[in-house]
Amino acid sequence: MKRTAIIIVALLSAGVASATTKSLQLPPDAVQLKPNALPGYALAQSQCVACHSAEYMLYQPPSAARAYWDAMAKRMKAVFKAPVADADIPVIVDYMVKTYGNEQPK
Ligand code: HEC
Structure with a gap:
């Protein structure tokens, strides 16, 4: 009986020891804006990055014009219920087209 208890304690502490030395592999950091x-x-x-990473912006064509980004932002709001105020859309679109679209500085 006593022997069994000792074995259990040994197993438990082995479990704790391995838990503290465990390393966790996280996926690489998501792409940032x-x-x-x-x-x-x-x-x-x-x-714009609450539901998906900024990777989605990266994969848009650099030739995409302001109207494309405007439609994109409005689609996010209408279709996916992105909590974006209407007044913020042109400001966000301005950033998108100048950062990822066809108004990027040459
Ligand atoms: C409520 C969640 C949500 C928010 C907030 C959101 N999106 Fe999206 N977005 C999505 C989903 C879901 C998809 C994938 C839809 C698909 O593949 O058609 C997506 C896809 C995209 C794509 C890839 C193009 C495409 O047609 O799939 C772009 C670019 C994009 N979002 C831009 C934005 C921008 C800009 C904002 C901020 C104004 C934004 N998103 C905010 C949900 C969101």
Whole structure:
């Protein structure tokens, strides 16, 4: 009886020891929005990367014009219920088109 108890304690402490030395592999950091001084940057950070990473912006064609980004932002709101205020959309679109679209600085 006493012997069994000792074995259990040994097993438990082995379990604790291995738990503390376990290392956790996290996936690589998600792609972040490209920072710049445009006011839409902060808005996009709070409103455009809650559901998906900024990788989605990266994969849009660099030739995409303002109208494309405008439609995209409005689609996010209408279809996916992105909590974006209408007044913020042009500001976010300005950031998107100048950062990922066809108004990027050459
Ligand atoms: C409520 C969640 C949500 C928020 C907030 C959101 N999106 Fe999305 N977004 C999605 C989903 C879901 C998809 C994938 C839809 C698909 O594949 O058609 C997506 C896809 C995209 C894509 C990839 C293009 C595409 O057609 O799939 C872009 C670009 C994008 N979002 C931009 C934005 C921008 C800009 C904002 C901020 C105005 C934003 N998203 C905010 C849910 C969201």
